[in-house]
Amino acid sequence: MPVTDQAFVTLATDDVYCQGALVLGQSLRNHKTSRKLAVLITPEVSSGMRSVLSSVFDEVVEVDVLDSADSVHLALMQRPELGVTFTKLHCWTLTHYSKCVFMDADTLVLCNVDELFDREEFSAAPDSGWPDCFNSGVFVFQPSLKTYNLLLQFAAEHGSFDGGDQGLLNSFFSNWATADIGKHLPFLYNLSSSSVYTYVxxxxxxxxxxxxxxxxxxxxxxxxxxxxxTKRVMQDGTTSGSFHQLSFLALWWNIYSASILPLLEKLQKMEESKSEECKHAFNGVEVTLKKEKVSPYVASSLQKPELPEQTSEVNPTACSPEELAFKANEVSHFVSELSIHFKPAKPTPEDERRKWEEGRMDYMGKDAFEHIKKKLDAFLH
Ligand SMILES: O=c1ccn([C@@H]2O[C@H](COP(=O)(O)OP(=O)(O)O[C@H]3O[C@H](CO)[C@@H](O)[C@H](O)[C@H]3O)[C@@H](O)[C@H]2O)c(=O)[nH]1
Ligand SMILES: [Mn+2]
Structure with a gap:
């Protein structure tokens, strides 16, 4: 039975983090969560990405990078470095839900984790670097404007000892380490892929x-x-990883290529170009498919859902082969390499207009007075 007053919540302040949010949301769907999915975004997220998000999430909620509705705002303005941090705190404003589980956009579920909703605020798993602190990438909370305002006030007064939300939340929920073991989530609910190294x-x-x-x-x-x-991540000189890390990465990309890429393509109406590269431009994100003609024989073997060897070893019981299998879609017939690039794409006229209407002009750049004057001059003469 769907539970409509509880939700998984994530955050993406730009189109880059949206890629992660989409994979997380899809992984929750794949494992048939009975809870709602909500994503917090900030104005920077492009309109194209918003519509892709809304095909995976039940709710796409725009929030400000810094809250301006109360007196704490002034104090916060002195501390711009805490801006992104405070954005995560907006999750407490989702008061149409009675309980939520926040998950970072760089997390991925390997099975159904709805039992997390049996826990109370504030439940989280230990941080692998400092286990007396919790990691703020996965936590159970209860939306409340009162808590939200207390958190902002606390932030303005004390800041954050690590400059991020994790330090802030650990100071605020400071009895987490000692008060109630029921609020300690097992590490398995927030397994940092890098800690696999430190305790093999x-x-x-x-x-x-x-x-x-x-x-x-x-x-x-x-x-x-x-x-x-090969369904494997490709390593170059700048990246490295253990076998298991690479398996988790491959799983992330399996989901991305099987479920997210088709959504991006649908939106962009990938034109049947004969060029070697086909690009999807969003705000600052470009998904590049390097095309390669595949012989009919290879193409047909691609269609068979097969279990990627890398992922099967990591979690043989939690996920069925079907769930892990890479669903070969039309794309795979001619695509060999997939990558996401981060270069500012030209905003659409729609995005431009929205920015103007919201009073967010690019005063230093193209909306600078000299440029506007030039346009006016050209128009008048
Ligand atoms: O530019 C950004 C940066 C972060 N996020 C969101 O904030 C989360 C946290 O940032 P992340 O890059 O995932 O941080 P971590 O590498 O996980 O580092 C740690 O430190 C962060 C800051 O304290 C905590 O938020 C994390 O939970 C903690 O694991 C992300 O997953 C996103 O949901 C954005 O949307 N845009
Ligand atoms: Mn994270």
Missing amino acids: PAFNHFGRDAKVVHFLGATKPWNYKYNLQ
């Missing part, structure tokens, strides 16, 4: 029961390249 025997022993993978740290799944034929 434990991973070998418990890893197969992992429920949520968190790609915490500077290099995110979307920074890698993926080979659609």
